Amino acid sequence: MKTLKDLEEIRKRTLDTINLRKDQSGTRIVVGMATCGIAAGARPVLLAIMEEVEKNDLSDVIVAQTGCIGMCKLEPIVEVYRPGEEKVTYVKMNPSKAKRVVNEHVMQGKVVQDYTIGAEE
Amino acid sequence: MKMYRSHIMICRGTGCTSSSSEQIAQEFEKQLKLHGIDEEVIVERTGCFGLCALGPIVIVYPEAAFYSLVKPEDVEEIVKEHLVKGRVVKRLLYAETIEEDRIKSLNQVNFYKKQVRVALRNCGIINPENIDEYIAFDGYKALARCLTELKPEEVIDIVKRSGLRGRGGAGFPTGLKWEFTAKAQGDMKYVCCNADEGDPGAFMDRSILEGDPHSVLEAMAIAGYAVGGSQGYIYVRAEYPIAVKRLSIAINQAREYGLLGKNILGTGFDFDIELRLGAGAFVCGEETALLASIEGQRGMPRPRPPFPANKGLFGKPTLLNNVETYANICPIINNGPEWFASMGTEKSKGTKVFALGGKINHTGLVEIPMGTTMREIIYEIGGGCPNGKAFKAAQTGGPSGGCIPADKIDVPIDYETLTALGSMMGSGGLIVMDEDNCMVDIAKFFLEFTVDESCGKCTPCREGTKRMLEILDRITKGKGQEGDIERLETLAKNIKASALCALGQTAPNPVLSTLQYFRDEYEAHIRDKKCPAGACQALLQYIIAEDKCKACGICAKQCPVSAISGKPKTPYVIDQGKCIKCGACLEKCPFKAISRG
Ligand SMILES: Cc1cc2nc3c(=O)[nH]c(=O)nc-3n(C[C@H](O)[C@H](O)[C@H](O)COP(=O)(O)O)c2cc1C
Ligand code: SF4
Ligand code: SF4
Ligand code: SF4
Ligand code: FES
Ligand code: FES
Numbered sequence: 143m144k145t146l147k148d149l150e151e152i153r154k155r156t157l158d159t160i161n162l163r164k165d166q167s168g169t170r171i172v173v174g175m176a177t178c179g180i181a182a183g184a185r186p187v188l189l190a191i192m193e194e195v196e197k198n199d200l201s202d203v204i205v206a207q208t209g210c211i212g213m214c215k216l217e218p219i220v221e222v223y224r225p226g227e228e229k230v231t232y233v234k235m236n237p238s239k240a241k242r243v244v245n246e247h248v249m250q251g252k253v254v255q256d257y258t259i260g261a262e263e
Numbered sequence: 264m265k266m267y268r269s270h271i272m273i274c275r276g277t278g279c280t281s282s283s284s285e286q287i288a289q290e291f292e293k294q295l296k297l298h299g300i301d302e303e304v305i306v307e308r309t310g311c312f313g314l315c316a317l318g319p320i321v322i323v324y325p326e327a328a329f330y331s332l333v334k335p336e337d338v339e340e341i342v343k344e345h346l347v348k349g350r351v352v353k354r355l356l357y358a359e360t361i362e363e364d365r366i367k368s369l370n371q372v373n374f375y376k377k378q379v380r381v382a383l384r385n386c387g388i389i390n391p392e393n394i395d396e397y398i399a400f401d402g403y404k405a406l407a408r409c410l411t412e413l414k415p416e417e418v419i420d421i422v423k424r425s426g427l428r429g430r431g432g433a434g435f436p437t438g439l440k441w442e443f444t445a446k447a448q449g450d451m452k453y454v455c456c457n458a459d460e461g462d463p464g465a466f467m468d469r470s471i472l473e474g475d476p477h478s479v480l481e482a483m484a485i486a487g488y489a490v491g492g493s494q495g496y497i498y499v500r501a502e503y504p505i506a507v508k509r510l511s512i513a514i515n516q517a518r519e520y521g522l523l524g525k526n527i528l529g530t531g532f533d534f535d536i537e538l539r540l541g542a543g544a545f546v547c548g549e550e551t552a553l554l555a556s557i558e559g560q561r562g563m564p565r566p567r568p569p570f571p572a573n574k575g576l577f578g579k580p581t582l583l584n585n586v587e588t589y590a591n592i593c594p595i596i597n598n599g600p601e602w603f604a605s606m607g608t609e610k611s612k613g614t615k616v617f618a619l620g621g622k623i624n625h626t627g628l629v630e631i632p633m634g635t636t637m638r639e640i641i642y643e644i645g646g647g648c649p650n651g652k653a654f655k656a657a658q659t660g661g662p663s664g665g666c667i668p669a670d671k672i673d674v675p676i677d678y679e680t681l682t683a684l685g686s687m688m689g690s691g692g693l694i695v696m697d698e699d700n701c702m703v704d705i706a707k708f709f710l711e712f713t714v715d716e717s718c719g720k721c722t723p724c725r726e727g728t729k730r731m732l733e734i735l736d737r738i739t740k741g742k743g744q745e746g747d748i749e750r751l752e753t754l755a756k757n758i759k760a761s762a763l764c765a766l767g768q769t770a771p772n773p774v775l776s777t778l779q780y781f782r783d784e785y786e787a788h789i790r791d792k793k794c795p796a797g798a799c800q801a802l803l804q805y806i807i808a809e810d811k812c813k814a815c816g817i818c819a820k821q822c823p824v825s826a827i828s829g830k831p832k833t834p835y836v837i838d839q840g841k842c843i844k845c846g847a848c849l850e851k852c853p854f855k856a857i858s859r860g
Contacts, residue, residue, distance in 0.1 A: 143520070143521030143526070143529070144522070144528070145529060146411070146528060149398060149403060149407060149520075149528075152395050152399075153401075153402075153404075155395075156395040156396055156398060157399040158266070159265065159267070159399075160389070160396055160399055161399070162324050162325040163270055163272065163324045163388050164388065164400070167369075167370040168368075170325060172325045174268070176266055206325065208267065208268040208269070208325060209265065209266035209267045209268040221325065223326065225367065225368035225371065226362060226366075226368070226371075229326065
């Protein structure tokens with residue numbers, strides 16, 4: 143039998159894996175959180191993004207996690223999906239870069255070219 | 264659950280399943296393995312997305328790429344291009360979701376833009392066979408809150424304040440019904456769910472059960488807590504095998520988690536649910552017949568009162584609600600009654616699910632706030648009538664309802680306005696008719712249905728509807744007589760006044776409503792032996808225009824019954840006695856000399 147606490151744990155754990163499906167009207171920021179992503183420091187990046195989103199009251203922005211994106215050496219990777227725009231992939235992220243992406247790209251629509259995968263290649 | 268970079272959501276609702284979506288799901292699994300990315304990408308089977316006409320539908324996240332009319336042979340391309348190389352396969356995207364070559368968000372697509380999904384909130388988003396996904400989107404939170412923070416009276420008060428009314432047809436205030444059942448005296452009480460869904464063309468309840476079965480289970484448990492019941496039954500038709508299977512899985516998973524059964528969440532509250540399969544008789548959807556059928560007796564209505572709230576299943580106080588009614592309960596508890604009551608009109612709160620069918624471009628399932636106009640549903644969401652035909656009327660309320668003619672297209676849809684127009688909300692079937700539909704024929708269609716489904720217990724319904732059908736039948740065959748309209752009206756009045764249950768009492772509605780708005784069509788059939796819409800075969804005539812006929816003889820060769828004769832140089836003629844109105848000659852005449860009228 144599950145307790146209230148168990149339920150809450152299942153909720154959190156499962157939500158992390160599936161909230162990238164929810165509500166497509168706003169911007170979605172997806173963080174790669176597979177083993178290598180986490181090893182490369184994806185968790186502080188995720189936390190920084192969530193903090194920034196909360197601080198600025200971006201209620202229609204969804205922060206979601208995803209698994210292996212297949213580019214382990216470029217982790218941590220963050221993808222930004224703004225409605226009606228091409229996806230932008232940011233690589234080798236850290237918390238301060240992530241904050242800049244939220245402020246400039248998500249809030250003002252200006253892609254931070256320096257951090258994109260294009261700049262890396 | 265493991266983290267996957269991409270989620271492939273494949274509709275396994277009844278519509279898409281019948282167009283081989285399971286085969287597509289398996290092909291995806293095979294191709295993902297073949298390309299070595301089956302550890303990174305997950306295939307999920309979901310319930311209906313609503314746009315069944317474009318099925319099979321596949322949505323790929325995180326892009327939310329909406330692929331429509333997917334065929335098994337398209338799968339390899341989607342895997343190779345989209346999932347391996349990250350390039351969306353534009354050719355297969357639902358055209359309306361792309362704008363200037365980019366994917367629009369689904370909420371900006373016409374079909375979804377005006378929709379507000381409350382009862383359908385999880386349909387297409389979660390895997391209905393995985394309770395964890397339901398829990399992730401706030402599942403069982405409402406039940407937990409009720410059991411640990413609210414008294415039964417408080418739960419009832421919340422439902423009352425939300426303004427929720429029954430979605431099964433009659434629109435009775437749900438909170439009041441709960442209160443009556445809670446106050447009824449009895450050592451044992453039952454909580455039942457009506458999933459009989461017998462209206463032709465309706466599949467709202469089926470989609471909820473297929474796409475989000477736990478939303479109904481959780482709400483029933485909350486209802487049990489509120490009214491003091493510990494046993495629930497879901498009466499579902501056996502013709503819904505996918506719904507039955509998903510419900511059984513859901514019940515088992517809920518039991519495993521201790522969310523059904525004894526001592527739920529350690530609070531001391533017991534509640535369990537069993538399924539009862541119905542054979543699919545329309546009358547078994549009527550509440551007293553349904554309860555009789557659960558008891559194992561023949562599904563026949565009995566007079567009320569006593570109402571089920573006082574004397575229902577096995578003579579005990581019983582709460583019966585519709586599937587969609589239950590599906591609204593948890594969001595009401597979670598978001599508050601004020602949130603729910605802020606949607607809709609003065610007396611009709613919240614949203615309503617409709618199954619759009621008939622002459623409409625986007626057949627499928629839509630959920631709209633009460634008060635949305637018929638115009639918004641038909642033109643903005645439904646995309647209008649196919650082939651540029653003119654919209655003529657829409658039938659709501661199925662065989663108990665009536666039609667809304669084109670000139671009433673701007674009225675807001677809620678319980679009151681539909682009733683005032685001579686129709687009713689009903690359970691949510693919405694059948695669209697265009698200029699080619701004959702309204703006498705439509706009335707006949709619904710009456711044929713009720714004649715077939717009448718249980719035969721009382722005479723007005725058993726015999727009266729048959730007499731009405733006979734009259735309609737002869738009108739459509741060009742054998743109508745003066746006085747037939749009046750005869751229909753008298754019969755209708757008598758049946759409405761004397762039938763035992765609502766099946767009989769409402770059976771004349773489609774006739775009365777078409778008479779109210781399209782009386783001239785009835786008159787044209789009876790007096791001029793003409794069907795203005797050109798739908799009644801028996802009243803059609805194929806005629807060769809003498810001045811246009813070049814006597815080529817092509818039509819005569821086409822005619823399957825040799826009804827056309829002629830000689831060179833003189834116009835050909837059709838023998839009306841022999842003609843079976845197949846239309847072959849009209850299509851083939853190179854000089855357009857043949858017309859239908
Ligand atoms: C002939 C007939 C068929 C009915 N069929 C259904 C049905 O399929 N599903 C349903 O929920 N209610 C049906 N009803 C209405 C039920 O009797 C009952 O009012 C309803 O299930 C109550 O639930 P609600 O208050 O949540 O709407 C039918 C009524 C009649 C008279
Ligand atoms: S009205 Fe019709 S369906 Fe209802 S009890 Fe009478 S015969 Fe049966
Ligand atoms: S096909 Fe047309 S033109 Fe030729 S004989 Fe028939 S009606 Fe006349
Ligand atoms: S409608 Fe068919 S049956 Fe009638 S005359 Fe033309 S081809 Fe023959
Ligand atoms: S595990 Fe991170 S990209 Fe592969
Ligand atoms: S059954 Fe697939 S969209 Fe409705």
